[in-house]
Amino acid sequence: MLEDGRIGERVRYWRLRRNLDRKQFADMVGRSTSWLDKIESGERDLTRLPMLERVAEVLDLDPSVLTDVATAKRTAQCVDATEVSAIRTALAHYPGVTVRSSDEVALPAIQRQADYLDHAWLASHFTVVARHLPALMRDAQTAVLTMSDADQVAAHRVLVTAYRLASSMLLKFEATDIAWLAADRAMHTALAATDTWSLARASRSVARAMASTHQRREAIAVLVDMTDRMRSEVNTDEHNLLSLYGMLYLASSITAAEQGDASLARAMHDEAMAAALRVTPHHDSHFTLFGQTNVLIHRVSALVRLHKAGNALEFAHTIGPPAVRALPPERRANYLLDLTEAHTAVGKYAQAARLLGQAEQTAPEEVRCRPLAHGLLRSLLNNTRGEPAKLVKQMADRAGVAA
Structure with a gap:
């Protein structure tokens, strides 16, 4: 077309x-x-x-x-300013003030739409998420106001999912101010539902938004407090809660690494791995992809953030390629971006270029649209020669990135 x-x-x-x-x-x-x-x-x-x-x-x-x-x-190929503005407008909507009695939504339909957008996210199809997210937010807000008591928890979960997706996508594209608002809305929605599932999802979103504005200590506190709160429930409902519990530790490990706290990052990694070892195929991952492979690639990410690029590359060699290939595009591409950054940090620019090319093939929007990937492209444009330079130049042209 x-x-x-x-x-x-x-x-x-x-x-x-x-x-x-x-x-x-x-x-x-x-x-x-x-x-x-x-x-x-x-x-x-x-x-x-x-x-x-x-x-x-x-x-x-x-x-x-x-x-x-x-x-x-x-x-x-990229989410544009108009779509970000539409999300901002949806977040400015207060359903308790503006909802009309004639508004009706079908709970199964919005649950399917939320699942569809979760799948789109994992496929790194962010333009799809951006196009449909404002409508999902509006419909989920209406559902929370109009559903029967029996359906309230389910309606709140859809709304938490919509806000969580909004916050995650906006953080990916560094629109931190709106991401904070979306995460805060997710938390207030979860608190209103008094639902551990919702609180775990919202806590991770709030913590990531906090970390993006350099409130890392507070972010870790939110995550650890939530693991403490839900621990006893996890022991009695592993099927539904174990993956969410483990992801809180993964988020803590990354945030601690960003703060430069290597020992805490390692401790949180160990807690996450202990949870991952309890995961079996019958557990519901709730689109988190929580498991041993995800924990391992998060460890690589933490080491990169700790500026231990050499250690990150050594650790990456312990992760089996088939396990990584089994992950969805969003996870694989972000792992490849971490490896690109690590190779760049140690001066292995040709390998970095090759890995960035693999990331683009895996999930084009991750490389062509994200500010993080654009920064890697600029660095490689200035440091590669020969065939790697040609590859980087082609990627930069597709992304609209100049040296």
Whole structure:
């Protein structure tokens, strides 16, 4: 769709991505739906500059996104400012004030949508998450207000999931102020439900948001307090809670490493591994992918954050490649980004370039769209020669990154 010269197909792509139906969009540009159908099908060209600019304005795009193939491809692959703004707007919605009695949502439908977005996240399809997340937040907010007492915990869990996904994605793209708000909403929702599952998910989101604003000591306190709170319940309900319990320790280990506390990072890693050794195939991971492999790759990440790149690379050699390949794209790509950073830190730039290329193949949005990966690209642009330099230049071009 974005590789040929058809403007109409790009118009349709962005109309759908902006969640606009044909009638809405046609009205916004002051044309009929039949006119729009002809534009999108290619039967009619969008050649007049004023109308092209109007269409781009309604879609909140630069006109070049519709007319230039390279710009179109680069822009389509990443979450954009309009989608972040839509999440911000959804977070500004207070359902207790604005909900109408006629609003109805079906709990099974929003549960399926939450699962779908969790799967999209693990596949590193962040544009999919961004497109559908505001609607899920609104529907889950309505569900919490309108569901029967018997369905309240389930409705609260969907809303916690929506807020958690919002916070995680915004942190990935370094929009820390809004990420904090989403995480805080998740925690207040979980507290209202008095549900350990929800509290564990929300605690991790709040702690990550705290860590992103350099409140690492407070973040660790939140995580450790939650493990203390849920420990007895984990022993009686391992199936539902063990993976969430273990992930709190993993988050603690990473935060401690970011704080430069190697001993605490190791202690939290050991606690996480002890939990992972208790995991069996029948345990519900709740999309956390918690298990021994995830614990091991988090240890590599912690060592990188402790500026022990050599140790990180040594430890990585103890992790079996088949186990890593079994992880979903988001986890594999982030592990490859950690290895890229470690190889860069020890001056092995050719290997770093190769690993970054593997990360891009695994999850293109992780490399082409994330500020963290862009920083690695800039470093490698300045430090590679020959074939590795050519590979890095090609990746940088796809990501729109200059040296």
